[in-house]
Amino acid sequence: MQTRKIDTSILFKNATIVDPFKEEIYEADLLIEKGKISKIDRDIPDKEVREKVNLKGFYIAPGFVDLHVHFREPGYENSETIETGCRAALAGGFTQVCCMPNTDPAIDTRETVRFIYEKAEKELVNVYPIAAITKERKGDELTEMVELAEAGAVAFSDDGSPLSNSQILRYALEYSKITGKPIINHSEDPGLKGDGIINEGIVSTQLGIPGNPGIAEEVMIARDLKIAEFVKARMHVPHVSTAGSVELIRQAKARGIAVTAEVTPHHFSLTDEYMRSFNANGKVAPPLRTEADRQALIAGLKDGTIDAIATDHAPHVVDAKETSLDLAAYGLIGLETAFALALTHLVHPKLLTLMELVKLLTTKPAALMQLPLSEIKIGTDANFTIFNINEWWVFGAQNIYSKSHNSPFIGNEFTGRVKGVFTKSHYTSI
Ligand SMILES: [Zn+2]
Numbered sequence: 001m002q003t004r005k006i007d008t009s010i011l012f013k014n015a016t017i018v019d020p021f022k023e024e025i026y027e028a029d030l031l032i033e034k035g036k037i038s039k040i041d042r043d044i045p046d047k048e049v050r051e052k053v054n055l056k057g058f059y060i061a062p063g064f065v066d067l068h069v070h071f072r073e074p075g076y077e078n079s080e081t082i083e084t085g086c087r088a089a090l091a092g093g094f095t096q097v098c099c100m101p102n103t104d105p106a107i108d109t110r111e112t113v114r115f116i117y118e119k120a121e122k123e124l125v126n127v128y129p130i131a132a133i134t135k136e137r138k139g140d141e142l143t144e145m146v147e148l149a150e151a152g153a154v155a156f157s158d159d160g161s162p163l164s165n166s167q168i169l170r171y172a173l174e175y176s177k178i179t180g181k182p183i184i185n186h187s188e189d190p191g192l193k194g195d196g197i198i199n200e201g202i203v204s205t206q207l208g209i210p211g212n213p214g215i216a217e218e219v220m221i222a223r224d225l226k227i228a229e230f231v232k233a234r235m236h237v238p239h240v241s242t243a244g245s246v247e248l249i250r251q252a253k254a255r256g257i258a259v260t261a262e263v264t265p266h267h268f269s270l271t272d273e274y275m276r277s278f279n280a281n282g283k284v285a286p287p288l289r290t291e292a293d294r295q296a297l298i299a300g301l302k303d304g305t306i307d308a309i310a311t312d313h314a315p316h317v318v319d320a321k322e323t324s325l326d327l328a329a330y331g332l333i334g335l336e337t338a339f340a341l342a343l344t345h346l347v348h349p350k351l352l353t354l355m356e357l358v359k360l361l362t363t364k365p366a367a368l369m370q371l372p373l374s375e376i377k378i379g380t381d382a383n384f385t386i387f388n389i390n391e392w393w394v395f396g397a398q399n400i401y402s403k404s405h406n407s408p409f410i411g412n413e414f415t416g417r418v419k420g421v422f423t424k425s426h427y428t429s430i
Contacts, residue, residue, distance in 0.1 A: 001087070001090070001091055001401065001428060001429070001430050002428065002429050003090075003124070003426050003427070003428040004426065004427055004428075005425055005426050006032065006035075006051070006422075006425055006426065006427050007034075007425070008033070008034070008050050009031065009032060009033045009034075009038075009048075009049050009050055009051070010031075010032050010049070010050070010051045010052070010053065010427060011029060011030070011031050011032075011044060011046050011049040011051070011052040011053070012029065012030040012031075012032070012052075012053050012055050012060070012386075013029050013044075013046070013052055013053065013054045013055060013056070014027065014029065014054060014055055014056040015027070015028060015029070015030055015055035015058060015059070015060045015386070016055075016057075016058065016059045016060070017030070017040075017059070017060050017061075017376055018059055018060065018061040018354060018355065018358045019061075019375070019376055020061065020062065020355065020358045020359045020362050020363045021363060021375050023355060025354070025355065027042070028040050028041060028042060029041055029042070029043060029044040030060065030376070030382075031044050031049065032382045032422065034425070035381060035382060035424065035425035036379060036380065036381055036382060037376065037377065037378055037379065037380055037381075037382050038378065038379075039378065040376070040377070040378060053427075055386060057388060057390075058386055058387065058388050058419060059354075059386070059387050059388065059389065060376065060384050060385070060386055061358045061361075061362060061376075061384060061385055061387070062358075062362045062363075062373055062374055062375065062376060062383065062384055062385070063093070063094065063095025063096060063362075063373075063374070063383045063384055063385050063421060063423055064092070064093045064094040064095065064096075064338075064339065064361040064362060064385055065094065065095075065096045065097070065308075065361065065362055065365040065366045065369070065371060065373065066089065066092075066094045066096070066097045066098070066310055066311050066313070066335065066338070066361075066365070067097075067098045067155075067236075067262065067308055067310045067365045067368070067369050068098065068100065068159075068238055068239070068262060068264075068310035068311060068312050068313075069085060069089070069097045069098065069099050069100065069311060069312070069313040069335065070099065070100050070102065070312075070313060070314045070315065070331070071085035071086075071097075071099045071127065072085070072103065072315060073085075073103060073116075073119065074103050074104060074105065074112070074115065075103045075104025075105065076103065076104065078317050078403070079315040079316055079317050079320075079403060079404050080315040080402060080403045080404060081403065082099075082116070082119045082120050082123065082127060083119075083123065084401065084402060084403040085097075085099070085127075085313070085315075085335075085402065085403075086120065086123040086124065086125040086127065087401040087402075088313065088333065088335040088336055088400070088401040088402040089125045089335050090124060090125055090401070090421050090428055090430075091335065091336045091399070091401045091418070091430055092311075092335040092336045092337070092338055092339060092418060093339050093361075093385035093387060093418035093421060094125065094335060094338075094385075095124070095125055095126065095383055095385070095421060095423045096125065096126045096128070096366070096371055096373075097125060097126070097127055097128070097335075098127075098128045098129070098130050098154055098155065098369055098371075099116065099127055099128070099129055099130065100130055100157060100159040100160070101129065101130055101131055101132040101137065101157065101158075101159070102137060102158075102159055102160045102161075105136070106132045106135075106136050106137045107129050107130070107131050107132055107153070108131060108132040108134075108135050108136060108137070108143045108148075109143075109144075109148075110144075110147055110148065110151040112129070112131075113129050113131060113148055113151040113152050113153050114151060114152070116129040117129070117152055124421075124423050124424050124426050124428070125423075126371075128152070128154040128369070128371065129152065129153055129154070130153065130154060130155045130156065130157050130159070130184065131143060131145070131148040131149075131153035131155075131156055132156070132157070132158055133145075133156045133157060133158045133163060133168070133172045133183065133185075134158055134163070134168060134172075137158040137160070137161050138161075139158065139161060139163055139164060139165055139168065140165065140168065142168065142171055142172060142175065143156075145172070145175040145176070145178075145179055145181075146175065146178055146179055149179035149180070149181050153181065154181060154369050154370065154371070155181050155182045155183070155184055155236065155369060156172060156176065156179075156181060156182075156183050156184065157183070157184035157185065157186070157238070158185070158186065159184065159186050159238060160186055160285070160330075161186060162185065162186045162187060162188045162189065162190060162220060163185050163186075164189075164190060166223060166227060169183070169185060169224065169227055170227050170230075170231060173227060173228055173231040173233035173235065174231055174233065176233050176234060177231070177232070177233050177234075180370075181370075182234045182235060182236040182260070182368065182369070183228075183233065183234070183235050183236070184235075184236045184237075184238050185220070185224055185235070185237070185238075186238060186285075187217050187220040187221045187224060187237060187238075187245075187286075188212075188216050188217055188220060188285065188286055189215075189216045189217075189219045189220045192212075192213060192215055192216035192219060193212045193213075193216040194210065194212070195210045195326075196210050196211045196212025196213065196216070196287070197209050197210050197211075197212065197283065197287070197325055197326055198210075198211060198212065198272055198275045198282075198283070198287045198288070198325075199211060199212060199213075199214070199272040199275075199287040199288060199289050199290065200212055200213040200214070201272060201289075201290055203272040203273060203275055203276065204272070204275075207275065207276065207278075209275070209325065209326075210326075212286070212287050214241070214242035214243075214244055214245075214289065214293070215244070216286075217240075217241060217242055217244075217245055217286050218242060218244040218245050218248060221237055221240075221245050221248050221249070222248055224237070225248060225249075225252045225257055225259060228252075228257055228258070228259060229252070229255070229257045232258075233258065234258040234259075234260075235257075235258065235259050235260075236259070236260045236261065236262070236368060237249060237259065237260070237261040237262070238261075238262055238310070238312070239262065239263070239264050239267065239286060239310070239312050240261050240262065240263050240267075240297065240300070240306060241267050241286040241287070241288075241289050241293060241297070242286075242289055242293045242296070243292055243293045243295075243296030243297075246296045246297060246299070246300040246305055246306070247296075249261050249300070249305050249306075250300070250303075250305040253305060260307040260308070260368045261300075261305065261306050261307055261308075262306065262307065262308045262309065262310040262365075263297045263300065263301060263306045263308075263309060263310075264284075264309070264310060264311060264312045264334065265309060265311060265334055265337065265338045265341040265342060265345075266282075266284060266288065266312075266332060266334065266341075266408070267286075267288065267289065267293075267294065267297055268294060268297050268298055268301070268309075268341075268342075268345060268346065269294075269341045269344075269345045270282065270288045270294075270408065271288055271289060271290055271291050271293075271294055272287065272288045272289060272290060273291075274288055274408065275288065275325075278325060279408060280321045280322070280323065280325055280328035280329075280406075281321060281332050281406050281407060281408040282332070282408045283325060283328050283329075283330055283331075284312075284314075284330055284331055284332055285330040285331070298346065298351050298352075301346070301352060301356075301360060302351065302352060302356070306360075307360075307364045307365070307368055308360055308361075308364050308365035308368065309338065309342060309357075309360045309361055309365075310365065311334030311335050311338045312331070312334060313333055313334045313335045313402070314330070314331025314332060314333065314334075314406075315331075315333050315402050315403060315404030315406065316329045316331060316404055316406045317404060318404075318405070318406075320406075321406045331406070332406050332407055332408055333400070333402045333404055333405070333406055333407050334407075335402065336395075336399055336400055336401060336402065336407075337395055337407065337409045337412075337414075338361075339361070339387065339416070339417070339418050340393075340395065340414035340415075340416055340417050340418075341409070341414070342357050342360075342361075343357070343389055343414070343415060343416035343417075344413075344414045344415050344416065347389065347416070348389075348415055348416070354389065381424075382422050382423070382425075383422065383423045383424075384421070384422050384423075385418060385420070385421050386418070386419045386420035386421065386422070387416065387417060387418045387419055388416060388417065388419060389415070389416040390415060390416060391415070391416060391417050392413065392414070392415050393413070393414055393417055394411065394412070394413055394414075395407075395409050395410060395411070395412050395413075395414055396410060396411070397410060417430075418430055
C-alpha cells in the first residue's frame with residue numbers, strides 16, 4: 001500500500017463509475033484538482049495534467065462506510081490503534097468508520113469522545129465514536145447521552161455487553177429521541193447464551209462444544225423491537241446472525257418501527273461448519289450459524305430488511321486467540337476482506353447486484369448514522385474507492401494492515417479486490 005499527497009491535479013482515465021445516489025453505472029474520466037472533482041467527462045484531454053492513471057477495467061464508487069469497528073484505543077493498543085485501524089480501513093476501501101466504545105476507559109465521557117476525534121484527526125479515514133449507553137458499559141446507569149451527542153458521538157452502544165435491563169433500554173431509547181442518535185444493542189440473552197461458545201446445533205453436538213442457541217439473539221431482538229415500538233424511537237440491530245432475527249426485523253419494518261440492521265461479512269460467508277477446524281479465529285459473538293441462517297441473511301440484504309454490511313472488525317493479539325476454544329477471545333478482523341468477501345459470495349453468485357452491494361457499503365450505512373458522504377460529482381471533495389471485480393487472488397498475511405492477524409480468511413481465494421482510495425487529497429494504491 002502506497003499513499004501520496006496530490007498537491008495539484010490528477011486525471012483518472014476510463015473509469016467505470018458506480019453512482020449509488022443516482023443508481024447509475026457509466027464510463028468516464030475524472031479530473032481531480034486540489035482535492036476536488038473538477039471535471040467528469042468521456043474524454044478529458046490530459047495535456048495540462050501533472051499525472052494520469054488509467055483505470056480501464058476498474059470501478060470507482062464513493063468511499064466505503066463501516067458503521068461497526070473496534071479500534072481498541074484507548075486501553076488495548078497492543079491489539080490495534082486508531083492509526084493501524086485506519087490503515088486496515090483504507091486497505092479495505094473504507095474512508096469512514098464508526099468505532100465501538102468497549103475500550104479502557106470506555107467511550108462514556110465527553111473527554112474520551114474528543115480523544116477519539118483528536119487521535120484520528122491526522123488520519124485519512126474519518127473515525128466517528130459510538131459512545132456507551134451505560135457508564136463503564138456496566139448496564140446499570142445511563143451515560144450523559146445528550147452531552148456525549150453534543151461532543152460528537154454518532155450513536156450509542158454497550159457493544160459486547162447486551163443490555164439486560166429492559167428499563168435501561170427504555171430510558172436509552174427515550175434519550176435517543178432527544179439526541180437523534182440510534183441505540184445499538186448487542187442482542188444476546190445472557191441466560192440463554194449460558195456458556196455457549198459456538199452455534200447450538202448439529203456441529204456443537206458432534207464436537208461436544210457448548211452451544212449458543214439462535215433464540216438467545218432472537219429473544220432479545222424481539223424484546224428490543226417491542227420497546228422501540230412502544231417508545232417510538234430509532235434502533236439499530238448489529239451483527240444479525242439468524243433467520244429468525246431477519247424475520248423479526250422484516251415484520252417490525254412492515255409495522256413501521258424505525259429499525260435498521262447490519263450483517264457482517266463473516267456471517268454471510270461462513271457457517272458453523274467452519275468450527276470443525278477448531279480455529280479460534282472463527283469464534284465470534286454472535287456465533288457463525290447454519291447454512292439456512294446464512295441464506296436468510298443474504299435474502300435480508302437483498303430485500304432491504306438489512307440496511308448495511310458492517311465488519312465488526314475486532315482485532316486481538318495472538319495470545320488471546322492461540323489458546324483453547326473456550327478461553328479464546330471473541331472476534332475477527334474484517335476490514336481488509338469485507339469487499340472481496342462480498343464480491344465473491346454475493347455479487348459473483350448473482351445474489352446481489354454490484355449496485356446493491358455498493359449501496360450497502362455507502363449510502364445506506366451513511367444515512368443511518370447520519371454521516372456525510374461525498375457524491376461523485378463536480379465540485380465535491382474527491383472521496384472514492386477504486387476496485388476491480390474480476391481479479392483472482394489469495395488473501396495472505398501480507399494483505400493485513402491491522403496490528404492483529406486474527407482472520408479466518410488467510411489462504412482464501414477471492415475474486416475482485418480494492419485497488420485504491422482517493423481521499424483528503426491523498427491517493428493510496430493498494
Ligand atoms: Zn462489535
